[in-house]
Amino acid sequence: MPLRNFPTFLAIVAGVAGFLSAEGRSDAVYDLKKNPEQLEALGGTYESSVISEALKCLVVNSVCNSDTGKLADIFSQAARGAATSEADVCQEELEDVEDMIKRIVAVSSLTSLEKREIRERRRGRHRRPGRRRRPGRPHSHGSRYSDSTSREEERQITEAVVVLEGSDTVEGTITFTAQENGKTRVRGTVSGLAQGNHGFHVHQFGDYSPSEGCANAGGHFNPAGRQHGGPNDDERHAGDLGNIVADASGVAVIDVEDCQIPLSGENSIIGRSVVVHADEDDLGRGGFPDSLTTGHAGARLACGVIGIANTS
Incomplete structure (x- = not known):
């Protein structure tokens, strides 16, 4: 994801959170859910599908409201990492966002097919070459936002x-x-x-x-x-x-x-x-x-x- 998009994304998150807070599960929310091209337009300017999935989740699921602050905070940390040219910090925070979205999707009202598609897309993604994990930083599967799917994936079969x-x-x-x-x-x-x-x-x-x-x-x-x-x-x-x-x-x-x-x-x-x-x-x-x-x-x-x- 281009680093210059962090401020724009934070603004969108804030706007979406405000919209949900004011409207709840209004007809407008369901209209967006039934029109994926509108959702795609929100996230279409970003290279990372994580951004698009985050926006989709925030728009179509009021259950995300309680986690909006956490999501915005993570992106704030990532933005600070970008501002100080700590690319590895930025990447690590993005991985935390992926785990956050996993947990949200697991309890959301997305259909089973939508959930499966998101999981399959995520399994196909790999860390980009050259990204270095900070010493002592746990793998994203060990993040505090990991869900039962992540725990199953990290289970060691003997x-x-x-x-x-x-x-x-x-x-x-x-x-x-x-x-x-x-x-x-x-x-x-x-x-x-x-x-x-x-x-x-x-x-x-x-x-x-x-x-x-x-x-x-x-x-x-x-x-x-x-x-x-x-x-x-x-x-x-x-x-x-x-x-x-x-x-x-x-x-x-x-x-x-x-x-x-x-x-x-x-x-x-x-x-x-x-x-x-x-x-x-x-x-x-x-x-x-x-x-x-x-x-x-x-x-x-x-x-x-x-x-x-x-x-x-």
């Missing part, structure tokens, strides 16, 4: 589990445990396999049903957009866990650690799926047309959705 289903014979249970070294430990057994190596991956979607099997699990989990590889390769999908090895009795015992399949955070594997394949994963080195996408690992024998484990 253990997950997946039950594999698929063919008539292949089955298994696998656990994922967050380690102090930042890696995730993967342990479990899979039975009913043909002896030998079988591709073993985390796939993008947790979409499994008995009728469709593993067909809707999508490709390998690959948030970085890389080529397929082995678990020890620099160039690999996050979900590339290599092969599991079945013995003569058809049982594969798994106990590995991996640094690219976290249980918490932006790239969490919770809600995704684990797939065991019929053939060996060539780790991208086989020279087949699908070596750099699937490892030429063949059919999907069994899969399951990764869920949070009950550790109580």
